Amino acid sequence: MPSLIEALAGAAPSNGHYPWPRRVVDERTWSVLVGQLGEGRWTLAGLWGDAGAVHMALLDTGRGELAVATLACPDGRFPSIARHHAPAHRLERTISELFGLEPVGDPDDRRWLDHGRWGVRHPLGACSEADGEGASYAFLAAEGEGLHQIAVGPVHAGTIEPGHFRFTANGETVVRLEERLGYAHKGVESLMAGASLERAAHLAARTSGDSTVAYSIAYSRAVEAALGIEVPERAHWLRALMAEFERIANHLGDFGAVCNDAAFALMHAHTAVLRERVLRLSKSCFGHRLMMDKIMPGGVAVDLDGSGAEDIRSLLATIRETFPQLIDLYDETASLQDRTVGTGTLTHALAHQYGCGGYIGRASGRSFDTRRDFAYPPYDSLRFDVPLFQDGDVNARVWVRIREVEQSLGLIDQILSGMPPGEISVAPRPTGKISEGVSLVEGFRGDILCWLRLDSGGAVARCHLRDPSWFQWPLLEAVIEGNIVADFPLCNKSFNCSYSGHDL
Amino acid sequence: MRKLLFESLIKPVLTETQPDPDLAMCAELATALGQSARQRLGRSLAIREIDAGSCNGCELEIHALNNAFYDIERFGLRFVASPRHADVLLVTGPVTRNMREALERTYNATPAPKWVVAVGDCAADGGCFAGSYAVVGGVAAVVPVDLHIGGCPPSPETLLKGLLALIQDAAHGSASSP
Ligand code: SF4
Numbered sequence: 001m002p003s004l005i006e007a008l009a010g011a012a013p014s015n016g017h018y019p020w021p022r023r024v025v026d027e028r029t030w031s032v033l034v035g036q037l038g039e040g041r042w043t044l045a046g047l048w049g050d051a052g053a054v055h056m057a058l059l060d061t062g063r064g065e066l067a068v069a070t071l072a073c074p075d076g077r078f079p080s081i082a083r084h085h086a087p088a089h090r091l092e093r094t095i096s097e098l099f100g101l102e103p104v105g106d107p108d109d110r111r112w113l114d115h116g117r118w119g120v121r122h123p124l125g126a127c128s129e130a131d132g133e134g135a136s137y138a139f140l141a142a143e144g145e146g147l148h149q150i151a152v153g154p155v156h157a158g159t160i161e162p163g164h165f166r167f168t169a170n171g172e173t174v175v176r177l178e179e180r181l182g183y184a185h186k187g188v189e190s191l192m193a194g195a196s197l198e199r200a201a202h203l204a205a206r207t208s209g210d211s212t213v214a215y216s217i218a219y220s221r222a223v224e225a226a227l228g229i230e231v232p233e234r235a236h237w238l239r240a241l242m243a244e245f246e247r248i249a250n251h252l253g254d255f256g257a258v259c260n261d262a263a264f265a266l267m268h269a270h271t272a273v274l275r276e277r278v279l280r281l282s283k284s285c286f287g288h289r290l291m292m293d294k295i296m297p298g299g300v301a302v303d304l305d306g307s308g309a310e311d312i313r314s315l316l317a318t319i320r321e322t323f324p325q326l327i328d329l330y331d332e333t334a335s336l337q338d339r340t341v342g343t344g345t346l347t348h349a350l351a352h353q354y355g356c357g358g359y360i361g362r363a364s365g366r367s368f369d370t371r372r373d374f375a376y377p378p379y380d381s382l383r384f385d386v387p388l389f390q391d392g393d394v395n396a397r398v399w400v401r402i403r404e405v406e407q408s409l410g411l412i413d414q415i416l417s418g419m420p421p422g423e424i425s426v427a428p429r430p431t432g433k434i435s436e437g438v439s440l441v442e443g444f445r446g447d448i449l450c451w452l453r454l455d456s457g458g459a460v461a462r463c464h465l466r467d468p469s470w471f472q473w474p475l476l477e478a479v480i481e482g483n484i485v486a487d488f489p490l491c492n493k494s495f496n497c498s499y500s501g502h503d504l
Numbered sequence: 505m506r507k508l509l510f511e512s513l514i515k516p517v518l519t520e521t522q523p524d525p526d527l528a529m530c531a532e533l534a535t536a537l538g539q540s541a542r543q544r545l546g547r548s549l550a551i552r553e554i555d556a557g558s559c560n561g562c563e564l565e566i567h568a569l570n571n572a573f574y575d576i577e578r579f580g581l582r583f584v585a586s587p588r589h590a591d592v593l594l595v596t597g598p599v600t601r602n603m604r605e606a607l608e609r610t611y612n613a614t615p616a617p618k619w620v621v622a623v624g625d626c627a628a629d630g631g632c633f634a635g636s637y638a639v640v641g642g643v644a645a646v647v648p649v650d651l652h653i654g655g656c657p658p659s660p661e662t663l664l665k666g667l668l669a670l671i672q673d674a675a676h677g678s679a680s681s682p
Binding site for chain 1: 505507555563564567568570585587598600604606610632636656657
């Protein structure tokens with residue numbers, strides 16, 4: 001069977017593209033690739049627009065290969081991928097409204113992020129003025145006797161991000177959920193175009209605040225790949241330390257929040273305390289509770305001193321002492337299990353088809369973790385398991401998170417004992433050439449893809465950031481079907497997709 | 505569960521002492537709060553949070569206000585689910601063009617007297633997202649703002665100081681108020 005790169009028969013672009021290849025393919029090869037995507041040969045890792053072209057990142061997860069296929073669109077059109085491979089749907093609609101490139105044959109031509117309020121059309125392509133009055137949105141129909149609709153959002157009852165959910169229910173049972181997103185669209189990619197490396201790093205770190213560390217690593221790695229920078233060894237280890245902190249903090253917070261949505265507030269109270277301790281330690285070790293802007297191209301901004309390492313060890317001990325009690329509490333509370341077991345089940349087939357990353361995929365038997373399957377330093381020299389569950393329900397997603405906290409604790413042990421001494425950053429220097437870089441990094445929510453092109457002066461010409469939520473949001477619509485409306489908060493929280501990361 | 509509950513009884517309390525309200529914020533508020541409002545509110549404020557397009561970093565820190573260290577409810581501050589129950593709108597993020605109408609409508613749905621607190625650097629002037637085709641700007645570009653709490657994101661302590669300034673002014677008034 002040909003490997004991914006063999007399947008991408010085409011010309012390499014004139015600028016370098018690192019570390020994985022990019023090929024400009026013809027329409028026939030593009031169609032073959034799309035067909036193979038539909039058959040499940042490859043996993044779609046990203047689909048984004050550029051000036052007069054579309055790019056598609058494909059994974060061969062079995063072999064740990066990534067490649068980018070590019071199709072030039074001289075007449076402003078490209079053959080729809082979504083027609084053969086549903087996960088491309090929203091990405092394709094986004095390309096069409098940001099760049100004005102038309103997906104020919106796309107079964108859904110409704111606008112996605114563009115609510116008709118920007119005052120412009122195609123802001124990243126041939127930008128033209130528009131009235132900005134807002135456009136109506138045709139939700140999909142659900143017909144039948146006794147059905148009623150419930151509209152929720154964009155302003156929700158809790159402290160969460162903006163989005164709209166349109167439920168059609170029969171009594172208490174949800175027949176259809178349709179999401180409408182884009183409310184948090186800030187135009188990050190347009191702000192990135194022409195930005196200095198530093199400014200772009202700032203923006204990347206604010207794509208989704210809960211994953212600021214992971215985004216900063218993804219962006220920095222893509223820049224470093226493009227410029228051919230060797231980052232000091234110690235910086236890699238410090239990055240991983242921050243990334244595992246971020247993972248633990250989010251998993252702890254969400255574990256409690258899921259239980260809270262099942263009206264079990266006691267768990268929330270306890271996990272929130274642990275989460276707060278992690279954030280406080282992040283502040284004392286790295287200078288910021290969420291560790292924003294502490295990772296940049298070339299390395300990291302702060303080093304860890306001896307007392308910081310001691311403090312981390314003592315927090316690990318606290319978590320190791322407290323967390324097992326909370327796990328027992330979860331496991332032994334029948335009323336809680338009653339809500340989480342068998343609720344919001346995601347099938348393995350869907351998780352696989354969508355290339356659904358993170359704890360959502362791993363709770364449905366999709367064993368994928370970029371730290372292992374596309375290992376980047378220092379993970380290539382650390383030992384850890386990738387927890388896997390098969391049931392695909394809220395309970396399984398909770399368990400993946402519990403087990404991942406334990407794995408992260410083990411990783412932090414290894415990082416503290418194995419961290420090499422030395423420098424923590426080098427200054428990135430422009431190469432005088434146009435260059436491109438791509439990276440895939442494991443955030444707490446799943447794999448984040450960053451692709452960018454730097455101009456010859458070292459500024460960002462185009463940067464695309466793909467949040468894991470792109471391949472998770474659509475599945476939330478699938479898992480809620482047949483569940484009762486009251487279980488939606490539980491399902492939603494157990495997914496915890498990012499609105500901001502998706503809306504960009 | 506029993507063991508956990510019992511331990512919670514005998515362990516020392518985590519909740520920290522109240523931080524002093526921020527003086528600069530008190531001054532900003534003095535002009536914002538009228539006498540009548542103070543009488544009506546007493547010492548309790550119902551808060552409705554609105555994310556007008558944030559990166560979600562601010563939300564994380566607002567959430568933290570509920571944990572045992574800060575325990576915001578002991579000050580009579582609580583988060584409510586509907587703008588119709590709210591005295592204060594806590595708004596985060598640069599206001600995106602896609603959220604502008606939702607913010608206006610939420611504001612209009614909140615009964616007077618009401619206050620708007622803009623949380624985070626983005627809410628002040630759009631922050632690092634200012635200038636984008638998709639962003640209106642800070643919260644004040646859409647609804648009147650009574651207090652800004654800066655930071656990216658503001659720490660829970662900073663948030664608490666700002667909100668305490670609000671509640672103190674609401675309860676006692678201050679020298680320069682009408
Ligand atoms: S102020 Fe900072 S944390 Fe808050 S929304 Fe803006 S970028 Fe995010």
